[in-house]
Amino acid sequence: MTQAARFALIQLGAILGASVCVFFLRLPALYWALIAGAFSTFAAMRWHDRKWWCLIHTAFPLFILLAISFSIDPRWYLAAFLLCWMVFGGVLRNRVPLYLSNSQALEQLAEQVPQGARLLDIGAGTGTVLAWFMRYRPDVQADGIEFAWLPWLLGRIRLANSAAGWQHGDAFAADLAEYDVVYAYLSPEPMGLLWEKAQKEMRPGSLLISNSFDIPNVPPQRVCNIGDWKGSRLLVWKI
Numbered sequence: 001m002t003q004a005a006r007f008a009l010i011q012l013g014a015i016l017g018a019s020v021c022v023f024f025l026r027l028p029a030l031y032w033a034l035i036a037g038a039f040s041t042f043a044a045m046r047w048h049d050r051k052w053w054c055l056i057h058t059a060f061p062l063f064i065l066l067a068i069s070f071s072i073d074p075r076w077y078l079a080a081f082l083l084c085w086m087v088f089g090g091v092l093r094n095r096v097p098l099y100l101s102n103s104q105a106l107e108q109l110a111e112q113v114p115q116g117a118r119l120l121d122i123g124a125g126t127g128t129v130l131a132w133f134m135r136y137r138p139d140v141q142a143d144g145i146e147f148a149w150l151p152w153l154l155g156r157i158r159l160a161n162s163a164a165g166w167q168h169g170d171a172f173a174a175d176l177a178e179y180d181v182v183y184a185y186l187s188p189e190p191m192g193l194l195w196e197k198a199q200k201e202m203r204p205g206s207l208l209i210s211n212s213f214d215i216p217n218v219p220p221q222r223v224c225n226i227g228d229w230k231g232s233r234l235l236v237w238k239i
């Protein structure tokens with residue numbers, strides 16, 4: 001079961017339980033939020049694997065109560081949900097949210113990319129990597145693939161008059177054989193799968209470069225410190 005489904009089930013159970021308590025004991029609404037928060041936090045301690053889930057569970061019913069007290073038009077919630085879905089909907093599937101490579105990372109990346117190389121950014125977000133290469137390394141043929149609709153659309157607008165290739169779709173369905181360098185800034189979740197794919201498809205001598213995330217049990221040949229506040233690293237594997 002995904003973490004999101006687990007979250008929804010726990011909250012639903014806690015909210016129902018709290019509603020029954022509040023109804024029979026005739027308690028004020030604040031108690032509803034406290035009881036639901038307590039139920040769900042307790043359940044999260046058992047069924048979620050990270051401590052921060054407990055915090056989210058504790059706070060969630062209080063936020064519901066707060067939101068109800070503002071009497072906001074429900075269409076705003078729908079709009080916010082759709083916006084989040086268009087940006088982060090893919091997280092439910094592959095657990096890779098949207099965050100962008102910073103300029104230090106891109107400078108380090110550019111040092112690893114040979115002159116005239118073909119580069120693919122898998123999970124290209126809003127096209128930050130491609131826009132940077134178009135500007136500072138026009139010798140590189142840079143392509144990007146992104147499956148979240150809103151970031152893809154922003155990237156499309158941003159790269160409209162550039163030579164960058166910009167596709168909508170699943171990066172794991174793309175053929176990596178055409179590329180000299182594949183850049184991935186994803187999450188720990190898909191790295192094992194990415195390595196299997198890279199081994200099958202990438203040509204000998206080509207480079208797989210990951211921003212921050214290791215491939216389990218496959219040490220990189222090269223590690224470059226990006227020098228940002230997060231202590232990020234670029235990890236380089238030569239196929």
Ligand SMILES: C[S@@+](CC[C@H](N)C(=O)[O-])C[C@H]1O[C@@H](n2cnc3c(N)ncnc32)[C@H](O)[C@@H]1O
Nearest residue numbers: 096099100101123124125146147148170171185
């Ligand atoms: C951390 S962001 C990195 C964005 C960009 N590469 C950068 O460095 O600025 C990861 C992006 O990958 C996208 N993504 C994750 N899995 C994907 C997949 N299988 N196919 C296409 N895009 C994917 C997510 O939607 C998200 O926008």
